Amino acid sequence: PIMDVLGNHAGCHDRTQHRRVCGCLYCRCFFFGRRADIGGGKRADDAAASKGAMLGVSLPEKEIVFLISGTRLSLAAVNSASLCVVSGQTKDIEALEQRLADKKIESRRLHTSHAFHSEMFDPILKPFAEAVEKTKRNAPKIPYISNVTGTPITSQQATDPNYWAA
Secondary structure, three states: OHHHHHOOOOHHHHHHHHHOOEEEEHHHHHHHHOOOEEOOEEHHHHHHOOOOEEEEEEEHHHHHHHHOOOOOEEEEEEEOOOEEEEOHHHHHHHHHHHHHHOOOOOOEEEEOOOOOOOOOOOOHHHHHHHHHOEOOOOOOOOEEEOOOOOOOHHHHHHOHHHOOOO
């Protein structure tokens, strides 16, 4: 269970009041997931300059990187050998979408509220890391794979606030 991995207090996920005062990472993840509060009354999604967009593209990573070089678009994810996700300003995504359609390359707009994993979220990384730093962080009790490195997470990574803002 995720609570074993993140090190929550027994039963705290059922107590609304406990979520407000608990410093365990499980509770903070719940808090960030529900409110995305990064401090000062700001929400992470509101802190991004613009909402932006994301586009799934049926191309290998190398080809995507080449296509978006020199733009403000970001390679958001590599989901398989020939399926990637690009994110950025909506107008830039629209332009890429048109270029791909002209070349008969399949793409699909993702139904997201923001351009996650893009430079548009850079302004919230430091405040988010600072918010995580205020939480109690425990080394994992159960091994799991880091979505940042693709290898088993280390105790050092799991307790480093900057890891969570990567």
